Amino acid sequence: EVQLLESGGGLVQPGGSLRLSCGASGFTFYSYMMSWVRQVPGKGLEWVASISGSADLTYYAESVKGRFTISRDNSKNTVFLQMDSLRAEDTALYYCAKVRRFFEWGQGTQVTVSS
Amino acid sequence: AIQMTQSPSSLSASVGDTVSITCRASQTVRSDLGWYQQKPGKAPKVLIYASSTLQGGVPSRFSGSGSATDFTLTISSLEPEDFATYYCLQDHDFPYTFGQGTKLE
Numbered sequence: 001e002v003q004l005l006e007s008g009g010g011l012v013q014p015g016g017s018l019r020l021s022c023g024a025s026g027f028t029f030y031s032y033m034m035s036w037v038r039q040v041p042g043k044g045l046e047w048v049a050s051i052s053g054s055a056d057l058t059y060y061a062e063s064v065k066g067r068f069t070i071s072r073d074n075s076k077n078t079v080f081l082q083m084d085s086l087r088a089e090d091t092a093l094y095y096c097a098k099v100r101r102f103f104e105w106g107q108g109t110q111v112t113v114s115s
Numbered sequence: 116a117i118q119m120t121q122s123p124s125s126l127s128a129s130v131g132d133t134v135s136i137t138c139r140a141s142q143t144v145r146s147d148l149g150w151y152q153q154k155p156g157k158a159p160k161v162l163i164y165a166s167s168t169l170q171g172g173v174p175s176r177f178s179g180s181g182s183a184t185d186f187t188l189t190i191s192s193l194e195p196e197d198f199a200t201y202y203c204l205q206d207h208d209f210p211y212t213f214g215q216g217t218k219l220e
Contacts, residue, residue: 035211045151045159045202047211059209062116095158102149102164103204 002026004106006096011112012086020081022096022106030054030074033099036081038092039108046092049081050099064090086113117141117205121214128219133191136217138203140184147207150179150188153216154199162201163188190219 008020022034035050049070050059058070069082079096091113097103118141128134138148146166151159161170163179166186176191190197203214 044216045153045204045213047204047213050209050211061210099206101168102161102170102206103151103159104161105158107158 002098002104004096004098004104006094006106006109009094009109009111011114013115014087014113016086016113017082017084018086018111020083020094020096020109020111022079022081024077024079024096024098027098029077034070034072034079035097035099035103036070036079037095037097037103037105038090038111039095040092048094051079083111086111088113116210117144117208117212119203119205119212119214121203121217123217124215125218125220128193130193130195132193133189134193134219135190136188136201136203136219138181138186138188138214140186140205143183144205144207146182147205148179148181148186149204149206150177151202151204152197152199153202159202193219 003025005023012018031053033052036048038048039045048061051070055072067085072079093108093110095108096106120139148166150163152162153159162173162177167179178189180187198219201217
């Protein structure tokens, strides 16, 4: 059974940093693209970033490019999202997803950016 | 970036009804279009991928069609558990983009 468990969310001041982690199990982690998607409570879904299985390719939404960095450790079946220069508009529930033809989602971790 | 225009934004229906939700892409996404269902407080769940392929375990009352720029999700004979929010997602090209969502109530 596929399991994705996000962690690392919390309350941070504007301009601050957070590092999200997503631990994966139940599939051959290194062979899957992994992504982060966020959702403001009560609003729609926004794709944030993706990373290829071998970590040689990364992709970002314009809204986070230059501030967020996606990475992975295939030896630990974990994908990360380093979030720097955080803004109030980054406040959202952040989902980790396994991607091959479709997204399979974790349960999310809440990030709140507020002073 | 490819823009996905989903309609309607909300839909009122009753158990037993058949409903359709559409997504239009601003440029071709071939068949790289998925449909996701989200219930309150839960993560989205895939229903359909590659425009028309039903994910395993998803009831056959859900169906998808379309290609290039126009796509439709049809739910036949609505069941009580189908009242949720639905999103389309194009995974043809980065940045991946979602439709705005359709709340079925």
